[in-house]
Amino acid sequence: xxxxxxxxxxxxxxxxxxxxxxxxxxxxxxxxxxxxxxxxxxxxxxxxxxxxxxxxxxxxxxxxxxxxxxxxxxxxxxxxxxxxxxxxxxxxxxxxxxxxxxxxxxxxxxxxxxxxxxxxxxxxxxxxxxxxxxxxxxxxxxxxxxxxxxxxxxxxxxxxxxxxxxxxxxxxxxxxxxxxxxxxxxxxx
Numbered sequence: 001x002x003x004x005x006x007x008x009x010x011x012x013x014x015x016x017x018x019x020x021x022x023x024x025x026x027x028x029x030x031x032x033x034x035x036x037x038x039x040x041x042x043x044x045x046x047x048x049x050x051x052x053x054x055x056x057x058x059x060x061x062x063x064x065x066x067x068x069x070x071x072x073x074x075x076x077x078x079x080x081x082x083x084x085x086x087x088x089x090x091x092x093x094x095x096x097x098x099x100x101x102x103x104x105x106x107x108x109x110x111x112x113x114x115x116x117x118x119x120x121x122x123x124x125x126x127x128x129x130x131x132x133x134x135x136x137x138x139x140x141x142x143x144x145x146x147x148x149x150x151x152x153x154x155x156x157x158x159x160x161x162x163x164x165x166x167x168x169x170x171x172x173x174x175x176x177x178x179x180x181x182x183x184x185x186x187x188x189x
Contacts, residue, residue, distance in 0.1 A: 001125040003055075003064045006038075008045035011067075013052035018073040022134045024143045025127050026077055026085040026150055027178065028053065029162035031102070033094045035059035035115060040089065041067055051075045055126070059091040059115040062122040070130065078157030081150045086130060090119035090162055102160035104168060113169050116162075120178060128185035138182040146175050 008014055030040065037056035044052055044067060053076040055066045068074055076087030093112040096104045106112050131138050138144050142153065148163045150156030166173040 001062065001064060001122050001129075003066055003126070005066045006041050007069070008041065008049070008052060008067045010045050010047045011049045011052045012047065013049075013072060013074050014068055015047075016073065019071050020073045020083050022071055022086055022130075022136075023084040024081075024086075024136065024145060025130055026081055026087045026145055026147060026156070027123060027127075027162055027175070028076065028087060028089045028147045028159075029119075029165055030056075030089050030092050031159075031161060032098065033092055033096045035091050035094050037063065037065040037091050040091070041065050053087040053089045055088045057088065057090045057119045057122050057126070059093055059119050062118045064088075064122055064126050070133070077147055077150050077155070078159075079150065079155045081145075081153075081155035084155070085145070085150070088123060088126065090116070090123060092116075092165070102164040104164075106169065109169055113171055116165050116169060116171065120173075120181070124178065124181040124185050127182045128189055131182060131186060132189055138179050138186065144175070144179050144182060149175060 037058035093115040095108040147159040
């Protein structure tokens, strides 16, 4: 896994420099057909941005673009999870087209699954690294959650990501699988 530090210094989250006590990690997906992380980094690096995350994972390469220091408060989930969880966005395949809410059509499911798997693999190593750094148990309840799970817990706004990708791309994959991959990756660090 490669991390490129590209802080969004014009973003209000970066400028505020408000620290959080990291209690968990939240996995997101961007919710649009854009595979390139640098597109989002440029978009978020402005003083009028209303949201921010700690990192984006490029779907073409698996490279992690870190946009904030890990312990900065980011506005990534629309709830109290902003003050407790590091937020990481997976970029999405360009071959999907959203038709309403979290529902999409996909012109090349094999390509899309490959890209989602690439981002998940990078996310697992990143989350393992962060769990080690912040002494978090990835298998403990509430430590690693998706945006959807954050909503279900009442700490995030009503989103379905990234769980909707797994379901609609017929991946036979869940956040429990992801948490197990993070735990496995921790043993290899």
